[in-house]
Amino acid sequence: MIHLFSLGVFTEDKIGLLNRTTGIFTRRNISIESLTVSETELSGVFRFNIKIKTTHEQIQKVAGQIEKLIEVLRVQVFEEDETIYQEIALYKVPTSELIKSDNIERLVRLHSARILYVGPEFMVIEKTGHKEETQQLFADLEPFGILEFVRSGRIFVSKSTENLISYLSKVESHPTQLQPIV
């Protein structure tokens, strides 16, 4: 059965590692639903947040193959209910249209969105939420003419108590304890 999984992949800073990681999905004909990459609070350690739909069996195999990559420090696999997750969306809308309408305040309030920027040509509204929520605001803003829209991949924190970064930080402060951790 197909489930939605979130993978947290902690890596060293290495050119080409993202290529190797996505290659593991490509090779198995698995589509990546969303992907975000950023540096963690620990300098030099990066985190890929990967959202994919697949089976329990396949996710374990894929996670094993990713963890096997040399610069990958750890792979965490979570099901939907094991994470708290969020996405961010930005909406660029013509200022004139919104000003004409008296709906803008209601929409922003209703969607718990916020206005990031107002200029003579356009304004930018920001909303964080799950995909259905950001999509709903898109639908509500559409009549005003959306000039540009972007939605980020999913970022998440797990409900697990394991904290890889604090472990790594300890290692960083005591280099003599350097031990392979995967």
Place this chain on the structure above:
Amino acid sequence: MTSLKIAFAPEAAERKHKERITGSEAIIHSLLEEGVDTIFGYPGGAIMPFYDKLYLFQDKLMHILSRHEQGAVHAAQGYARASKKVGVCVATSGPGATNLITGIADAMIDSTPLVCITGQVASPLLGTDAFQETDVVGISAPVTKWNYQITKASEIPEVLAKAFYIARSGRPGPVLIDITKDAQFGEFEFEYRKCISLRSYKPVPELDKTQVEKAADLINKAKKPYVLVGQGVLLSGAQAELDAFLKKTGIPAASTLLGLSALPADHPNYVGYLGMHGNYGPNIKTNECDVLIAVGMRFDDRVTGDVKRYAKQAQVIHIDIDKAEINKIIKADCPIIADAKEALQALTAKCEAKTHQDWMNEFKACDEIEFDKVIAKEVYPSSGKVTMAEVIRHISELTSGEAIVVTDVGQHQMVANRYYKYKKPYSNITSGGLGTMGFALPASMGAALGAPERPVIAVIGDGGFQMTIQELGTIFQFQIPVKILVLNNEFLGMVRQWQQLFFEKRYSATEMTNPDFVTIAKGYQIDANRVEHREELKTSLENWLNHPGPSFLEVMVEQEENVFPMVPTGASVSEVRLE
């Protein structure tokens, strides 16, 4: 990279002072520091600074000039497998680098330690479609254990130290290091320290003692336990530990293609060879055993046949150093993620001394069936054309099973590995997982240089021979003493066999009109002969084997011979066909 992520061996006391050298010279010093004395390669524009420095180190670093980069990488593979060291090959950028890819993919799937060094255009030209520029780091990513592009000379020692460490440790594999031309020219203060640890890489997992106890319990209670030996045993150097385990527990053991020679063919517990063209008993007994102990093998589809009908009745103990292999194909009831040597030692200590004579006899009964239906007629034929099997039987006898046998891919490969009676470990070098035709001739050169004290025989079909035939030039130039055997059936035999069995004999594109191989070999001034009749076979084989230096023998064999037993694709191992 900072020292927090990578650890190096402490500096040796007698180390010379740091000296300022070029990147090219640093590559050479790094290789020498890693104990490399033989490399295989082919020069070209982007790797010329390296070759220029190599000129000054010819006495320390032997360079074997192949005739094609694919030849260089297969030679490095053969060298690694025969010597148990890391094989090194060098190529230029662009086509030089892409020509390595087949061999790198082969080394990846067969876990062969390689360090491949490629030249690259100067760093300011990266991404400009410069002459002979190709993204080899991108291209090689899926088929390397690790790769890295060096753009500064000062990175060379650290990256090469890491490359050798990664290639040889844990489950070995190929590493590619791409070095831009300006990094080869750049100067810096050279200092080399071996890499001993990386924080993101644990090559040898810690043995879980509770899993060992669980496995021992399964084995002690088993009525029909059965061991499958993979290449992991050889890579771990666990032959003695395997022998001790088998002798104590009395368990029958079969080998995968790459595991061959880990046990001598006459080992009392050895019951034969597994897989699509393996022996009869080892295949069908897989579905009759109650505990299956897989040691350093990965349940390749050529071994398992239909996985849905593979060893379903058995409790599976899977010993492998690579965690990602566990449950990849066959669910393990008791995984032991560890080095085979350590795991077998621990397991032997916990297992009870037993014999399983009745169970062992069941294998012997299967052997008799196989002998009557298959072996007798192909190994001891009295009429018709020469068979591949009788050629191998003679070679096995003439060399007393002591040779390294390097095989290509196809019918001859299966026959050679069915009938050569290996006595010593590290004697079977073949392209297993990737099935690379053209592998054997160059790999045999590497094997001969990697194990100069041993006779090396390359067994090749007429198809595969022509894929890397140019390496006869390398063999001639360096007088590499390989004995080359071409079993010529004027067909791409294995494909033809499938066409006969599964495609109603439509022999599409499998018939070969071949050149005169003997004349070609003689053109390279290699001693060469052809055998067409059974009466000349033995004498010709003796002359060929006894010839000092390289020698070539072509044997014209039965054209439409089939390799049996056979587990057809999609069939279960218990449906192995004998005819």
